[in-house]
Amino acid sequence: MSPAPLVHLAYPWRGASERLIRIGDGGPAILFIAPLFEEANRIRHFMIEAMRGVAAKGYACFLPDLPGTLESATPLETLDWDNWTGAIGAVVAAIGKPRLTASFRTGCLLDGWAQSDARWRLAPQDGASVMRELIRIRMAANRENSIVTTMAEIDAEAMDGVFEVAGYRLSPKLTRGLKAAQVEPSGTVRLVRLESDIQPADLTITAQPLWRRSEPDHDPVFCQSVIDDISYWASLCAAG
Amino acid sequence: MRGNGFPALSAARRSIRGRADKHKPRGSRVGxxxxxxxxxxxxxxxxxxxxxxxxxxxxxxxxxxxxxxVPELDSMAVAGLLTEIEDRLGIIIDDDEVDGEMLETFGNLVTFARDKALG
Structure with a gap:
């Protein structure tokens, strides 16, 4: 059997459309949700390969570009947090309720809007945590320009005006929503973490965090563990 | 006030013991x-x-x-390092706690994290 092709689709959003990738035709739907910001690029290849592997086990795998991210033509700074949660709703309206969501890192902040009761999550990161990291990145950039700022000062600025960090321009409504966003504990959740992460998990995988690498990278062994566990969880959820 | 301390680490420790029971032995880390x-x-x-x-x-x-x-540890990497330590130990690191001394040696960083996590 030849591998399922990658198909470029679109979902309607605010009178226009945003890109949606599908791999695998037929079978129960699994909605993949990528991390926000730079981590999305770093593990793009990893996620596509994971989708190929899961599709080969009889699932239809979908991966949306959120408005303002990746290939989207929507300017990021025009968006607020509700636009992103709403975009997940728009994807589900287009593809139907998925059997499972498979979310990576900050993508887990959005899986509660996918109407699926079953969730698979890899190394989730809370909104407050990613905001602290973005603020630290901005502080480091400021220091390189000999500007000394505190976390509190940058946080206050970000709540009040456009927050420029690492090549992104975020509106105050987006940063406020992001800062408050938490990974929803409800639903039937399979929580997967790296073996080196001591926080509670249903499964741990021994691997390096590709989302922390400065350049996009791939790890076929790690990817296969992810493929096997998503497929296992999807089949278990189907069995009820 | 030094972080939210012991309870978060305690949850992590219970988690590791639980993992050892359900999955595979985790060697010297258990116990x-x-x-x-x-x-x-x-x-x-x-x-x-x-x-x-x-x-x-x-x-x-x-x-x-x-x-x-350590050449890989530039100021941008420090942002990821601190955030990842926070998430894994369940602590919050204030920016006035981050200085040259804290990051000077591995021992200093471990001591800081211990004080913060264990109170």
């Missing part, structure tokens, strides 16, 4: 004391965030110099 768990976490975060080898991270001793001596 190890909290201080050793914090040191192991700091070592793992350095390896994970900087992308250095297991052997190199394992070779870090208390007096191994970090900031300024």
């Amino acid at each position: 190890s004391d909290d201080a050793a768990l914090v040191e192991q976490t700091v070592r793992s975060v350095l390896r994970d965030v900087l992308g250095i080898s297991e052997a190199r991270a394992a070779g870090f001793a208390a007096d191994t110099p970090l900031f300024g001596a």
Whole structure:
């Protein structure tokens, strides 16, 4: 059997459309949700390969570009947090309720809007945590320009005006929503973490965090563990 | 007030013991004391965030110099390092706690994380 092709689709959003990738035709739907910001690029290849592997086990795998991210033509700074949660709703309206969501890192902040009761999550990161990291990145950039700022000062600025960090321009409504966003504990959740992460998990995988690498990278062994566990969880959820 | 301390680490420790029961033995980490768990976490975060080898991270001793001596640890990497330590130990690190001394050696970073996580 030849591998399922990658198909470029679109979902309607605010009178226009945003890109949606599908791999695998037929079978129960699994909605993949990528991390926000730079981590999305770093593990793009990893996620596509994971989708190929899961599709080969009889699932239809979908991966949306959120408005303002990746290939989207929507300017990021025009968006607020509700636009992103709403975009997940728009994807589900287009593809139907998925059997499972498979979310990576900050993508887990959005899986509660996918109407699926079953969730698979890899190394989730809370909104407050990613905001602290973005603020630290901005502080480091400021220091390189000999500007000394505190976390509190940058946080206050970000709540009040456009927050420029690492090549992104975020509106105050987006940063406020992001800062408050938490990974929803409800639903039937399979929580997967790296073996080196001591926080509670249903499964741990021994691997390096590709989302922390400065350049996009791939790890076929790690990817296969992810493929096997998503497929296992999807089949278990189907069995009820 | 020094972080939200022990309860978060305690949850992590219970988790590790639980994992050992359900999955596979986790070697010397099972039953190890909290201080050793914090040191192991700091070592793992350095390896994970900087992308250095297991052997190199394992070779870090208390007096191994970090900031300024480990080329991968630039100011941008520090942002990821601190955030990842926070998430894994369940603590919050204030910016006025971050200085040259804290990041000077592996031992200083471990001591800081221990004080913060264990109170």
